[in-house]
Amino acid sequence: MERQPPPPRITMEAMLHAMASDGASAEMLNPGMDYIYGLLHSFLPCPPVSAAASFSVHSSPPGGGSEDRLSALPDAILRNVVSRLPAKDAARTSVLSSRWRPLWRSAPLVLVDAHLLQPAGGEDAPLRAGSGSGSGSVTAAVYRVLEAHRGPFRCVNLTRSSMGSHRAELALWLHLLAVKGVEEFVFVNRPWPLDFPLPATIFSLAPVKRLYLGAWRFPDTSALPRGTAFPHLLELGLCCIAMEGRDLNFLLARSPILQTLVVYLSQKDVNLRIISRSLRCVQLCVSIVHDVSVVDAPRLERLLLWDTxxxxxxxxRIKFGHAPKLRSVGYLMPGVHVLEVGNTIIKAETRASPGTIVPSVKTLALEVHFGVRNEAKMIPCFLRCFPNIETLHIKSEETDQPAGKLNHKFWKENSSIECVQSHIREMVFHEYRGERSELAFLKFILENAWVLQEMVILFVEGSLSSGDNAAAKLIKDLLSVKRAGNCRLVISESPIHRGGSRWSSQVASDLDVADPFYCCC
Structure with missing residues (x-):
């Protein structure tokens, strides 16, 4: 029995069009919009300063101690101190003395509009679709800071204003930041509409190194003048952005030193051609993805797809071209993703050859419906494409439409897989449910993985507390297997709620984290 096709998934673009056609108001849509903005808020990087930080005050030494030692420090050090304060507190230092008065205006300032909401909201209050009552006052406060400070700005984090109601301020803000300079810029439009047009003057922020945009329609890049670019951009996050494939490819071409690209909750289907001499990490998350083609990426180390x-x-289609440093790939979905290596489309009968493998990959993550035969039977094909993987993550997905299962005979016929026999040292099986098809795969690994050192099996939440001795039964089944080598079995319960995830795009982009799949799942 073939797996039934899933129900049609409505893209965010189609949803917005339907809402507008039906005349829906923002108030009617608040619950859904709150959910979207909750996802968006979880994606954004944390500001480099906090208004909730506490300060330690030491008592004066015996014998008086009224001397102002802080003001005796050089201006450069005092500016550094001021630059680590929220904008409101930085401005307040000007009343300390005439010496302090000009310092905050020349210190690289951090401006976070959430800090200006207190005590009404606070910096940690979630983004909400219907909480725009204070938007005007926040917008006015942001303008006063941008106008009064001469720059540069170390970081500007603007997430609390509905720019559709402040078009003039939007243009002015971008102009002031372009003139005065900003290194990190987080800019979210709220609450409605989600696809309000972002001015093309965003490209005037030449000094920006870290840029996160949320809930905008991206400018039409085909109309931009020659020479438009982000010459210093290192990290780019696009969340809930309506943009064409050509716009995404334009950004890669015009960001010559970009290292990290994250696309999250895209409003349109993602089609990405990766041509970049600098890019090291690409993440595509919670989006409809049609095509990802790694054409020429000599420094690319991670290609991560989560909940796509x-x-x-x-x-x-996931196509692998020139990426000699690619180390981590996943989650690939056998039966859903079509792999293409070079000019070869990987099929069930494809044999491993120099033209059908990606030898650089060391960590691979697969997401599998073991109850769907046509998906599970593609696992060997995917594994043959990555002959040198040392860490394998398998995430088992539940299906309510089982379509046949693979027996032990199938796995025995596919025992000669190079990475399984000679390279995999660690395997982590996520969301184990105790299904026969899952157990058959675990036995296959144990029987054939000669250098396997550790197998970690994470039961779905609640499985080990149900009282049916599921862990003991699994251990008994696995101990009966004639193992190819000696490995340690670790059985535990998943820390993730059913249907949930703790994926962090910030952690996954951190190249100092050796295994993004272990840390984020």
């Missing part, structure tokens, strides 16, 4: 889907029976 395809629609209308069109499978997602």
């Amino acid at each position: 889907v395809s629609v209308d029976k069109v499978r997602t």
Whole structure:
């Protein structure tokens, strides 16, 4: 029995169009919009300063001690101190003395509009679609700071204003930041509409090194003048952005030193051609992805896909070209993703050869519906494409439409997989449910992985507290297997709630974290 196609998935762009056509108001849509903005808020990087930080005050030494030692420090050090304060506190230092008065205006300032909301909201209050009552006052406060401070700005984090109601301020803000300079810029439009047009003057922020944009329609890059670029941009995050494939590719081409790209909750289907001499990490998250083609990326180390889907029976193509430093790949979905290596489309009958492998990859993550035969039987094909993987993550997904299972005979016929026999040292099986098809795969690994040192099996939440001795039964089944080598079995319960995740795009982008799948799942 073939797996039934999933119900059509509505893209965010189609949803917005339907809402507008039906005349829906922002007030009617608040619950859904709150959910979207909750996702968006979890994606944004934390500001480098906090208004909730506490300060330690030491008592004066015996014998008086009224001397102002802080003001005796050089201006450069005092500016450094001021630059580590929230904007409101930085401005307040000007009343300390005439010496302090000009310092805050020349210190690299951190401006976070959430800090200006207190005590009404506070910096940690979630983004909400219907909480725009204070938007005007926050917008006015942001303007006063941008106008009064001469720059540069170390970081500007603006997430609390509905720019559709402040078009003039939007243009002025971007102009002031372009003139005065900003290194890190987080800019979210709220609460409605989600696809309000972002001015093309965003490209005038030449000094920006870290840029996160949320809930905008991206400018039409085909109309931009020659020479438009982000010459200093290192990190780019696009969340809930409506943009065409050509715009995404334009950004890569015009960001010559970009190292990290994160696309999250895209309003349109993602089609990405990766051509970059600098890019090291690409993440595509919670989006409909049609095509990802790694054409020429000599420094790319990570290609990460989390909670991505395809629609209308069109499978997602993942093509691997020139990426000699690619180390971590996943989550790939056998049966849903179509792999292409060089000019070869990987099929069930494809044999491993120099033209069908990606030898640099050391960590691979697969997401599998073991109850769907046509998906599970593609696992060996995917593994053959990555002959040198040392760490394998398998995430088992539940399906309510089982379509046949693979028996032990199938796995025995596919025992000669190079990475399994000679390279995999660690395997982590996420969301184990105790299904026969899952157990058959675990036995296959134990029987054939000669250098396997550790197998970690994470049961779905609640499985080990149900009282049916699921862990003891699994241990008994696995101990009966004639193992290819000696490995340690670790059985535990997943820390993730059913259907949830703790994926962090910030952690996954941190190249100092050796295994992004272990840390984020």
